[in-house]
Amino acid sequence: MLTSAAIAACQHPANSPKSVSETSPADDCQTIVHVAGEAEICEQPQSVVALGPYVLEPLIALGVQPTGFADHMAFGQGVYSNPSEQIPYIGERITSQLVNVGVAYSPSIEAIAKAQPDLIIGTEFNMQQYETLSQIAPTLLIEYDSTEENLRTIAKAVNRPDAAEQLIAETDQKIVAAQETFADFASDNPKALLLFSNPPNLSLSKGNQELCHTLVEDLGFQLVSLSGSENIDAEETALPISSEQLPSLNDADFIIVLGSNFEKRESTRSYENDQLAGPRQAWRENAIAQSLDASKADQVYFIPAYLCLGLPGPIGAELYIEELKQQLLTEPS
Numbered sequence: 572m573l574t575s576a577a578i579a580a581c582q583h584p585a586n587s588p589k590s591v592s593e594t595s596p597a598d599d600c601q602t603i604v605h606v607a608g609e610a611e612i613c614e615q616p617q618s619v620v621a622l623g624p625y626v627l628e629p630l631i632a633l634g635v636q637p638t639g640f641a642d643h644m645a646f647g648q649g650v651y652s653n654p655s656e657q658i659p660y661i662g663e664r665i666t667s668q669l670v671n672v673g674v675a676y677s678p679s680i681e682a683i684a685k686a687q688p689d690l691i692i693g694t695e696f697n698m699q700q701y702e703t704l705s706q707i708a709p710t711l712l713i714e715y716d717s718t719e720e721n722l723r724t725i726a727k728a729v730n731r732p733d734a735a736e737q738l739i740a741e742t743d744q745k746i747v748a749a750q751e752t753f754a755d756f757a758s759d760n761p762k763a764l765l766l767f768s769n770p771p772n773l774s775l776s777k778g779n780q781e782l783c784h785t786l787v788e789d790l791g792f793q794l795v796s797l798s799g800s801e802n803i804d805a806e807e808t809a810l811p812i813s814s815e816q817l818p819s820l821n822d823a824d825f826i827i828v829l830g831s832n833f834e835k836r837e838s839t840r841s842y843e844n845d846q847l848a849g850p851r852q853a854w855r856e857n858a859i860a861q862s863l864d865a866s867k868a869d870q871v872y873f874i875p876a877y878l879c880l881g882l883p884g885p886i887g888a889e890l891y892i893e894e895l896k897q898q899l900l901t902e903p904s
Contacts, residue, residue, distance in 0.1 A: 603711060603728055607701045610709040612690065615730050620683055620708075622693035623675035624881040625715060628661060629722045630692075632738055632885045633731045636667035639686040641678040643881050659842050659877055661886060683707055692725060716781055718883050742885045746789050749892045756899055757791040764795045764823035764865070767809050767876055768850035769831045774809035775820075776829075783829055783879035786891055795823040814859045821863050825870035825899070828854060831877065846875040872898040 600613040620639035621627040630637055640651070642658065651657055654665035670686045673679035676696050683691065684707050691710040693700070704710040711728060713721040719739055726735030765776035765787060775797060776784045788794060797812070797819060830850035851873055854860050865871055872895075879891050 601727065603724060605711045605724065606695050606714055607698060607710075607712040608705075610705075610711055610728075612709050612728055616688075616690035616728065618686065618688045618690070619729070620670075620672060620686055620688040620691045622672075622678055622691070622697055624659075624661070624877070625694060625721075625883055626692045626713070626725070627658075628882045628884045628886050629725045630729070631661055631664050632722075633726055633729060633734050635729050635731070636665065637669065638667060639670040639672045639683060639688060641672045641675045643675050643877070659875075660882060660890060664886075680704070680707075690728060692728070716883070718782070722884055738885045742888050745889060745892065746786070749896075750789070750791055752896065753790045753792075753899070760824035760870070761791075761793055762795050762822055762824045763787055763792040764820050764826040765829070766826065767829045767831070768853065770849045770853040772811065773814070773853075774811045777810050781880060782883040782887055782891060783876065786879065786888060787827065787895075790892075790895070795820050814857055817859050817863060821865075823863075823865055825868075825872065826863070826865045827895075828871060828873045829876035829879070830873055831875070843875055846877065847873045874898070 600611055602609055602611050618638045619630060619635060620641075621630055621637045622641045624643050627637060627640055640658070649671065651665070651669040651671050654662040654669055656662065658665065670682060672682040672686065675693070678693075678697070678700065680700065680703055683704065688708045691704050691708050693704065693710065693712050694715050695712055696715070697704065697712055701710060701712060711724065713724060722738065723732065723735045726732050765784060767774045767776065776794065777796070784794065797810070797816065828850050830847040832846050832849055854866075854871065854873075860866060874891075874894055878894060879887055881887070882890065
């Protein structure tokens with residue numbers, strides 16, 4: 572049986588598919604319209620549960636330490652006794668006593684209730700749990716791929732709207748600076764192929780708004796795609812492909828392989844190797860992949876997909892830029 576926290580919000584269905592904020596007439600209260608309805612949030616939230624790294628990241632960037640977290644993958648389902656080794660990339664930024672509330676898409680309702688949050692933030696993937704979550708605390712569900720809008724919405728909910736605008740401006744400045752850094756490389760290697768690899772599956776990035784795709788384009792590169800792929804499954808970010816289709820993408824000057832491994836991990840100490848060992852081996856053993864010009868030129872780069880899929884906001888953008896710099900602009904030893 573659920574332990575209900577005091578509900579400081581009234582939630583109603585909303586027709587708007589986007590997240591926007593409106594000021595409520597009540598003192599110290601605001602109504603936030605999100606993908607599943609409306610939430611009225613009063614006063615400053617003191618205990619926030621983040622369902623997914625794409626929620627945790629903007630909270631940390633805004634200077635808010637959550638009390639509960641559900642990761643994208645089940646790396647470890649125990650207590651977050653050492654977040655720096657249990658949460659990829661941003662665990663070292665966690666200073667609060669963080670409660671593990673399961674996996675982002677199917678969190679533990681019991682663990683969330685026990686954390687006694689006064690705000691729960693999830694994504695559109697939590698639609699099935701929305702009504703139950705709303706009985707515990709005011710709940711916001713954001714669209715996964717609306718990064719700047721989500722940052723503004725979350726910042727509004729935690730009363731830090733100015734911080735969101737500053738983060739957006741700073742990220743834009745970092746991208747502009749990175750464009751100059753990559754200018755020479757982009758001039759010599761203008762075409763990039765972006766692939767997702769979770770062996771034996773291979774897929775081609777189709778873009779939409781996810782950071783993996785858009786940041787590479789923002790840095791001045793043209794992404795190679797299959798003829799007609801832009802008209803297939805338009806809402807999907809990736810298109811499954813076979814090894815036999817790789818030669819039709821051979822005009823790429825370099826290839827970025829975004830690797831993933833969904834097996835449970837108790838520690839992120841060897842996280843990058845865990846995520847990339849399989850994709851590297853699969854690519855190395857694939858005769859067709861090895862026949863591509865980029866492979867022959869030793870211009871195939873492997874990056875964990877979690878870096879840009881799990882962290883699509885300001886922290887992820889900075890980390891992704893640095894990873895691309897390290898790999899694309901560093902001479903092999």
